[in-house]
Amino acid sequence: MFKIIFRPLLVLLFFSVLTGAVYPLxxxxxxxxxxxxQANGSIIIKDGKPIGSELIAQPFTQxxxxxxxPSAVYQTTANxxxxxxxxxxxxxxxxxxxxxxxxxxxxxxxxxxxxxxxxVLASASGLDPHISPEAALLQVERIVQARNISKELIIKIxxxxxxxxxAGFLGADRVNVLKLNLAIDAIMEAKHE
Amino acid sequence: MTNSFFEICxxxxxxxxxxxxxxxxxxxxxSGKIVWLMRWMSPVxxxxxxxxxxxxxxxxxxxxxxxxxxxxxxxxxVILFFIQVFQNHLPLNPQHLPGLSWDLALNTAVSFxxxxxxxxxxxxxxxxxxxxxxxxxxxxxxxxxAGMAACAAFLRGFVRHSTEMIGNFWVDLTxxxxxxxxxxxxxFALFLVSQGVVQTFKPYVNVQTLEGQSQSIAVGPxxxxxxxxxxxxxxxxxxxxxxAHPFENPTPLSNFLETMxxxxxxxxxxxxxxxxxxxxxxxxxxFIAMLILFVAGLGLALSSxxxxxxxxxxxxxxxxxxxxxxxxRFGVIPSVYWExxxxxxxxxxxxxxxxxxxxxxxxVAMFNIAIGEVIFGGVGVGLIGMMFYAILALFIIGLMIxxxxxxYNKKLxxxxxxxxxxAIVLPCVTLxxxxxIAVALPVGLAGLNNSGPHGFSEIFYAYxxxxxxxxxxxxxxxxxxxxxxxxxxxxxLIGRFATIVPALVIAGSLAQKKMSPENRATLPTASxxxxxxxxxxxxxxxxxxxxxxxxxxxxxxxxxxTAGKLF
Numbered sequence: 001m002f003k004i005i006f007r008p009l010l011v012l013l014f015f016s017v018l019t020g021a022v023y024p025l026x027x028x029x030x031x032x033x034x035x036x037x038q039a040n041g042s043i044i045i046k047d048g049k050p051i052g053s054e055l056i057a058q059p060f061t062q063x064x065x066x067x068x069x070p071s072a073v074y075q076t077t078a079n080x081x082x083x084x085x086x087x088x089x090x091x092x093x094x095x096x097x098x099x100x101x102x103x104x105x106x107x108x109x110x111x112x113x114x115x116x117x118x119x120v121l122a123s124a125s126g127l128d129p130h131i132s133p134e135a136a137l138l139q140v141e142r143i144v145q146a147r148n149i150s151k152e153l154i155i156k157i158x159x160x161x162x163x164x165x166x167a168g169f170l171g172a173d174r175v176n177v178l179k180l181n182l183a184i185d186a187i188m189e190a191k192h193e
Numbered sequence: 194m195t196n197s198f199f200e201i202c203x204x205x206x207x208x209x210x211x212x213x214x215x216x217x218x219x220x221x222x223x224s225g226k227i228v229w230l231m232r233w234m235s236p237v238x239x240x241x242x243x244x245x246x247x248x249x250x251x252x253x254x255x256x257x258x259x260x261x262x263x264x265x266x267x268x269x270x271v272i273l274f275f276i277q278v279f280q281n282h283l284p285l286n287p288q289h290l291p292g293l294s295w296d297l298a299l300n301t302a303v304s305f306x307x308x309x310x311x312x313x314x315x316x317x318x319x320x321x322x323x324x325x326x327x328x329x330x331x332x333x334x335x336x337x338x339a340g341m342a343a344c345a346a347f348l349r350g351f352v353r354h355s356t357e358m359i360g361n362f363w364v365d366l367t368x369x370x371x372x373x374x375x376x377x378x379x380x381f382a383l384f385l386v387s388q389g390v391v392q393t394f395k396p397y398v399n400v401q402t403l404e405g406q407s408q409s410i411a412v413g414p415x416x417x418x419x420x421x422x423x424x425x426x427x428x429x430x431x432x433x434x435x436x437a438h439p440f441e442n443p444t445p446l447s448n449f450l451e452t453m454x455x456x457x458x459x460x461x462x463x464x465x466x467x468x469x470x471x472x473x474x475x476x477x478x479x480f481i482a483m484l485i486l487f488v489a490g491l492g493l494a495l496s497s498x499x500x501x502x503x504x505x506x507x508x509x510x511x512x513x514x515x516x517x518x519x520x521x522r523f524g525v526i527p528s529v530y531w532e533x534x535x536x537x538x539x540x541x542x543x544x545x546x547x548x549x550x551x552x553x554x555x556x557v558a559m560f561n562i563a564i565g566e567v568i569f570g571g572v573g574v575g576l577i578g579m580m581f582y583a584i585l586a587l588f589i590i591g592l593m594i595x596x597x598x599x600x601y602n603k604k605l606x607x608x609x610x611x612x613x614x615x616a617i618v619l620p621c622v623t624l625x626x627x628x629x630i631a632v633a634l635p636v637g638l639a640g641l642n643n644s645g646p647h648g649f650s651e652i653f654y655a656y657x658x659x660x661x662x663x664x665x666x667x668x669x670x671x672x673x674x675x676x677x678x679x680x681x682x683x684x685x686l687i688g689r690f691a692t693i694v695p696a697l698v699i700a701g702s703l704a705q706k707k708m709s710p711e712n713r714a715t716l717p718t719a720s721x722x723x724x725x726x727x728x729x730x731x732x733x734x735x736x737x738x739x740x741x742x743x744x745x746x747x748x749x750x751x752x753x754x755t756a757g758k759l760f
Contacts, residue, residue, distance in 0.1 A: 003246075004260070004261075004264070005264060007245055007246075008261060008264040008265040008267075008268050009268045009272075010244075010245055011241075011245055011265065011363060011366075012265060012268050012269060012272065012331075012335065013272075014241065014244065014245070015331060015334065015335050015370060016272075016327055016331045018370075018375075019330060019331050019333075019334040019335070019370065019375065019421075020326050020327040020328070020330050020331040021326070021327060023330070023375065023378070023379070023417060024326045024330060024392075024414050024417040024418075026379070027379065027382045027383065027386070027392055027414075027416060027417040027420075028392050028393065028394065028414060028417070030383055031382075031383065031386040031392040031416060032392070032393070034383070034386070034387070035386045035387050038386055038387060038388070038389045038390070038391075039386050039391060039392045039393055039416075040391065040393050040395065040398075040412065041391050041393070041398055041410055041412045041440065042389050042443075043398060043400070043410075049400075049401065050398060050399075050400040050401075051400055051401060051402065051403060052400050052402055052403070052408065052410075053398070053400070053410050055389050055439035055440060055443050056408075056410050056439055056440070058402040058403065058404075058406075058408055059402070059404065059406065060403070060404060061404065062404055065403065065404070069521070075408065076402070076406050076407065076408040076409065077409060078288075078317055078318070078397050078409040078410060078411035079315065079317065079318055079411075079433065080315070080317065080411075080432050080433045080434040080437075080438050081315070081433055081434060081668075082434060082437070082517075082518040082546035082548070082549060082668070083517065083518065083546075083549065084518070084546055084548040084549060084642050084643075084667070084668050084669030085517065085518075085548070085549060085642070085643065085669070086548060086549060086552075086643040086647035086650070086667075086669070086750070087502045087504070087505075087515065087517075087549065087550075087551050087552060087647075087750070087754050088504070088552075088643075088645060088646075088647055088750055088753055088754050088758065088759055088760050089643050089647065089759070089760065090759040090760060092517065093504060093505075093508060093759055096505065096508045096509075096510065097508055100508060100509040100510075112509050113509050114509065114511050115509050115510060115511060116511050117505070117510050117511055117512070117513075117514040117515070117516040118516045118521050120509075120510060121505075121510065121515075121516040121517040121518075121519075122517060122518070123437075123516075123518075123519070123520055123521070124434055124437035124518045124519055124520050124543075124544070124545045124546045125432075125434045125437040125438045125439060125520060126434065127434075127438065127439055128439070128520050128521055128522075129439055130520075130521040130522050131521060132521055134511075163522075165196060165445065166444060166445040166446045166449075167446065168196070169196040169197075169199045169200050169203070170200055170445035170446055170448070170449050170527075171200075171444070171445020171446075171448060171449075171522050171523055171524060171527060172197075172445070172521060172522060172523065172524035174521045174522050178403070181403055182403070185403070
């Protein structure tokens with residue numbers, strides 16, 4: 001009887017050590033050796049300070065920066081969430097109207113009837129670091145005005161920052177907003193020097 | 194867009210090619226053989242048997258197998274419950290997260306032990322690194338292994354005759370972990386880290402953003418858990434948004450391979466059936482039936498999602514493309530492919546928010562789950578579920594032609610039929626009854642994030658996910674309340690044990706029967722007719738049981754969306 005009841009517990013404890021301690025420690029050791037940058041969050045360092053992760057969106061509101069996707073969370077807190085609004089949600093449609101209006105207000109080239117979907121609809125994670133190339137191009141005029149920089153140069157930087165479909169057929173073309181803004185910051189800084 | 198269809202095709206072809214050797218490999222593993230590639234693991238196996246005085250040549254009757262299976266599960270729930278409640282007193286808690294409430298801890302413990310991985314919580318704001326590793330990751334392994342073990346034991350009922358013995362639970366469990374899950378998980382975890390999935394014990398990273406705000410970035414030992422959550426049909430995310438989170442699924446390539454990891458072992462199980470019973474064609478017949486149902490659902494979901502949302506189009510969104518709740522790096526089509534894969538198998542991880550899919554695409558997800566996770570289904574248990582439908586189909590045909598039904602040379606009698614009916618009907622009844630109770634009570638309606646038909650869908654989906662042991666959600670529902678935590682706990686328990694216990698009873702009964710030779714009146718189980726009947730049985734049972742529910746949920750919402758009505 002004792003064996004019937006307690007052997008399962010002992011087996012569970014054994015597997016807890018094997019798969020709950022040995023296995024994750026092994027993976028941690030190997031990843032910290034082989035891929036230390038990725039394993040620690042793909043953090044971008046600028047002037048010796050961490051300024052963000054290339055995989056995690058950060059909020060951009062200033063006119064001189066490209067803006068990312070709408071989010072259902074405060075991107076500065078360690079949290080993640082989608083809006084979870086369904087396709088007939090009145091709350092969602094009100095938000096979309098506001099966002100479409102805001103995008104057209106700040107971007108002179110935007111067509112109010114044809115806004116790229118990713119720019120006015122919230123991401124799944126709330127932390128989507130990317131926007132579509134179309135959503136980036138739509139914001140060019142605004143950046144040109146705010147930064148006093150040539151349109152051609154901005155478009156060139158966008159094109160350089162487009163991450164194409166992986167292996168030619170996986171996923172979608174996209175632009176990393178943080179990397180794009182960093183690239184433009186770098187050019188402006190070079191200009192001033 | 195054509196590229197994304199190509200992505201699905203490449204994925205399916207690769208999966209079919211991989212599932213053939215894996216199916217054969219499983220047959221070796223559960224026959225007690227060791228493949229040379231895995232010889233290095235066998236000292237560990239022998240060490241375990243010695244340590245726990247398991248005699249690996251001593252087999253169990255169905256009663257003993259069920260007993261050990263259940264006691265092992267009960268201990269799993271107890272240990273995991275206490276780890277969560279007392280995580281603030283345990284190590285590896287750099288964010289100083291408090292212990293969980295008892296109802297949430299119970300729900301989560303049952304959820305991970307039953308291979309459901311329903312999550313009423315958000316990982317990065319609730320669980321310490323210790324809980325994630327030593328509690329949740331462990332159950333990711335052993336709950337998957339227990340399901341695979343149960344399937345092997347179930348199939349032994351067909352392989353053997355004139356015996357009471359259906360295998361040794363401890364041997365099946367140990368072999369599933371050591372020879373299948375652990376090696377796959379190690380390789381896949383390292384690949385995930387190479388793509389950008391985090392694996393560290395350091396606290397969350399604080400940075401100063403370009404606009405000068407301070408941002409806290411959640412990290413943790415995620416890769417080790419994400420790897421096994423996909424391989425073992427678990428699906429419980431390290432972070433709140435699961436595999437939509439860039440740290441769980443950073444690139445299109447990681448997304449491609451995670452989708453394949455969800456489907457891989459479930460694809461291999463019908464092949465394993467063919468190899469194990471030495472009836473390859475019969476295995477392929479079951480595989481093809483599953484594939485037909487999977488592709489049909491996927492096609493329907495894709496056609497709906499690609500048409501987009503007319504209300505969004507009228508609001509100025511380009512083509513009405515439904516990017517709400519989806520990530521740019523994946524795009525629409527790979528998100529729908531994942532949705533179909535994660536609901537057809539009982540995985541339940543998500544790379545897009547199911548709550549925000551178009552109604553018909555949500556309907557496909559609900560159907561895949563509600564019929565009992567038999568379209569490939571969870572590791573091991575998916576095939577068991579499909580066998581229940583096969584038994585039912587043969588019984589119905591037997592009634593029509595006036596013969597005792599037979600499956601794989603075993604006559605199906607009263608005991609098999611009673612168990613099958615329990616396994617198919619009890620989860621369905623539980624799902625419908627709990628949904629009805631929740632929509633009738635203020636405490637049930639209090640959790641809704643959407644109103645109108647979509648609100649009903651949120652509740653129905655939650656209980657379907659519970660009894661189907663899937664774990665995905667229309668996540669707008671605020672489920673972390675005592676009402677939902679406890680009713681969903683009940684749903685998950687019934688879903689798991691009303692599948693596995695009847696299956697083992699059937700195995701015990703079949704193992705004692707003699708092999709009956711095939712004759713002219715035997716329905717060939719390797720024929721297109723059988724494939725057709727099996728598919729039809731699944732669809733008819735599903736449609737009869739859930740037609741009223743889906744009509745007032747997703748179907749109604751589809752028409753309202755087309756008409757431009759908002760709630």
